[in-house]
Amino acid sequence: MTNNQESRGLATLVSDLAQQVTTLLQTESRLLRAEISEKISKAGTGAAEVLGGAICLLAALIVLLQALVIALASAGLGAGWSSLLVGIVVAILGIILLRSGTKSMAPSELTPDRTQDQLKRDARVIKDQIR
Numbered sequence: 001m002t003n004n005q006e007s008r009g010l011a012t013l014v015s016d017l018a019q020q021v022t023t024l025l026q027t028e029s030r031l032l033r034a035e036i037s038e039k040i041s042k043a044g045t046g047a048a049e050v051l052g053g054a055i056c057l058l059a060a061l062i063v064l065l066q067a068l069v070i071a072l073a074s075a076g077l078g079a080g081w082s083s084l085l086v087g088i089v090v091a092i093l094g095i096i097l098l099r100s101g102t103k104s105m106a107p108s109e110l111t112p113d114r115t116q117d118q119l120k121r122d123a124r125v126i127k128d129q130i131r
Helices: 002-077 079-104 113-130
Strands: none
């Protein structure tokens, strides 16, 4: 009789353990979803702030470039030539930045070369160990 009670007690303990583990995993899953949702919301807010800052900086750049055009025009260069000069300089700067950015975003620049090399070395070491 005690052997039967012990097996029931053990079965109850195992059942309780499984139930508690399931409850714990469900709770952790809800916590993870809530935390991820919070982080995504925070990232969205940050992205909106960055976009707003970029728009403000773009507007400031336009105003500053116009001030440079006015300064050059009042120095005797003329409004048309001042605008042309500032436009050309800004366009050249833009082209340089665009080419540099495009080059650094090329797939060949984004591949994890060091990790690939290390994985190849690890594979060779493993092969040598197996032999």
